[in-house]
Amino acid sequence: MNKIRILPEKVATQIAAGEVIERPASVVRELIDNSIDAGADRITIRIEGGGKKLIKVVDNGEGMSRDDLLLCVERHATSKVKEASDLLQVKSLGFRGEAIPSMASISRMNITSVPRGHLTGHRLRISGGKLLSIEEAGAPSGTITEIQDLFFNVPGRRKFLRSPQTEKNQITELLLRASLPFPHIHFRLEEGPKTVLNLPGSDDPRLRLSAIMGREVSKVILERVEKRDGFTIRLFAAPSDFTRNRSDRLYCYVNGRNIRDRSIAKAVMEGYGQRLMKGRFPQAVVFIEIDPSLVDVNVHPTKQEVRFRNPQEIFQAVSSGIGKTLSPESRLSTIPPLNVPAREPVYRMQTPFASVSDGEWVYKEEKAAPLPETKTPFEKFSVEREIQIIGQLGGTYILCQSSEGLLVVDQHAAHERVVYENLKRAFETSSVEMQGLLIPFEMELSVKEKTLALEKGDGLMAFGLEMDHFGGNTFLLRAVPALLKDVDWTSMVSELLSRIEGKEVDFAAFMDETVTVMACHGAIRAGQKMNREEMRLLIDQLKEMDLPTNCPHGRPIIKEFTYYEIEKMFKRIV
Known part of the structure; x- marks a missing residue:
């Protein structure tokens, strides 16, 4: 008896569907790609149960005829590719003809489509890949696609879906990413009677940037266009004092398609260079418009990876473009920001130069001449140890003298430990x-932060933050921890919300991470002038801490140069 068998068509289709459709967000991605390709300028998504129960996408695109409606659920049926050579000139977001039949094989699907200019169209019903009916139906011009009970006939896949809240967050994030290259399209996400996301269409890309990155960033973000042979790159880069603890605000698009590309992300990081502090990531958007013959989009089932014919040219253009965008000369010539009332300036940290690493990427700064060997003081300051304040160096370091030598204290790290x-x-x-x-x-x-604040913001009360929704994306902060002074509250709340995202938050377990963020935002900044009394108070407080040698992130607070080391530096001893 043969051990190798040809799989039934139904099983083969379900296996193929698993490569294209991973979760509800995959369905939304494929359907809105089709809507955009159909010329829609208004796309509404309705979900139930995080998309597991229902996903309904309504667009006002060109619609489909009865014959096209029947063909669209067949595998490898597409209007965008006719022969193999067309794969070298793909201009649309969808092109394989796999997504719709994949959805049809693992859900209960209804598609209603009315061609533009027609009064009536047709409705097709299909369940688990089996056509149930097709009938005449009335509806506005465009297409309505309903996906019910996703993976109902593939329990092995369904049980691995996450909670409705997590799946909804994935859909929200996907929609935000997908909407950036198409600011003229009105995107709307609804869950039951509630509007989760509303992104009106506009000719001004900064309005879309404002919704996704927040108004504070959109006011200061810088723009540059790099034109090269065969491609054009449009860059938006936020100044380095608007960095984040994650790389979730680094977006890249190729001909309108959102992709994840390590090389381009690395080029952005290289462009920022020493403007970034270790462990921080920029907020930037890279739009690449390239001759389709110079890029292969048929690399991955989800179409989130591409292969460039000239990757080094792309890398160099992005890296140098980001560097030029952030240069002082570029800031003088940038397009005017949104007309938003200015707020009082806040004191921001001047981040020290540092190397940056993330996963496989390692960015090394050039090595300077080595400093003389120093040692970190013993774990616990002796309260009796006499320390005299000498002064402040560069508005960043406190210089002290002890019986053993010179102490150099990082004022931000020290105050961060105390707070x-x-x-x-x-x-x-x-x-x-x-x-x-x-x-x-x-x-x-931002829109995503607003959603998180409405869902989980009450939990921040446990950390002394009381805030109310004022309308739109605006919140009012009414109470704060008394221990924190002179804080950029918007930046701190934004970072706290980003850490909450996607977690079933246990605020007891979350406490240490939250306190670390609050301490960093609440500490004295590098570059901030201190008088002698303030320096003395900080050193005295540091002596009382359990771990006075390192900040909560692990960076050293104090370096000590002994008299022996100093005398050796000046050749007073051999």
Whole structure:
């Protein structure tokens, strides 16, 4: 008896569907690609159960005839590719003819389509790959696709889907990413009676950037266009003081298609260079418009990877373009920002030069001449140890003298340790003191941050933050931890929300991470002038800490040069 068998068509189709459709967000991605290719300028997505129960996509595109409607559910039926050579000139987002039949094989699907200019169209019903009916139907011009009970006949795949909340977050993130290259299209995401996301169409790309990255970033983001032979790159880059702890705000598009490309991400990081602090990531958007013959989009089933014919040219153009975008000369010539009322400036940290690493990427700074060997002081400051304040160096370091030599203290790292331990003790004993603001602080969040704030913002009350939704993407911060002073509240809340995203948050387990973020934002900044009394108070407080040698991120706070080392430097001893 033969061990090798030819799979039944139904099983083969379900296996193929698993490569194209991984989760509800995959369905949404494929359907909105089809809507965009059909010339729609209004796309509405409705979901139930995070998309597991229902995904409904409504567009006002060109629609399909009865014959095309029947063909679209057949495997490898497409209007975008006719022969093999067409794969070298793909200009549309969809082209394989796999997505619709894949969805049809693992769900209960209804498609209603009315060609543009017609009063009536047709509705097709299919379940588990089996055609149930096709009949005449009335509807507005365009296409309505309903996907019910995704993976109902593939329980092995269905059980690996995440919670409805997580799946909804994935759809929201996908829609935000997909909408950036198409600011003229009105995208809307609804769940039941609630509008999750509303992105009106506009000719101004900065309005879409404002919705996705937040108004504060959109006001200062810089733009540059790099034109090369065969391709054009349009760059949007936020200044380096708007960095994040994750790379989730680094977007890349090739001919309107959102892709994930390590090389381009590396080029962006290289363009920022020493403007970035270790462990921080920029906010930037890279739009690449390239001759389709110079890029292969038929690389991965999800079409999120591409292969360039000239990858080094692309890398160099992105890297140098980002560097030029961030240069002082570029800032003088950038297009005017959105007309948004200015707020009081906040004091921002001047980040020190550092190397950056993420996964396989390692960025090495050029090595300078080595400093004399130093040692970190012993774990616990002796309270009796006499330390005299000498002064402040560069508005960043406190210079002290002890009986053993010279101490150099990083003021931001030192104060970060003090604030961290004080906050942690207060939270652990539930004795955090909240300070009400006489005038509530107004924060403008991004669309995604707004959704997170509405869903999980109440949990931040445990950390002394009280805020209310004021309307749109605006929130009012009414109370803050009394231990924190002179904080960029919008930046801090934004970072806290980004850490909450996608987690079923246990705020007890989340406490240390949250306190670390709050301490970093609440600490004295590098470049901030301190008088002698303030320096003395900080050093005295540091002595009382459990770990006075390192900040919560692990960076050293103090370096000590002994008299022996200093005398050796000046050749006073051999």
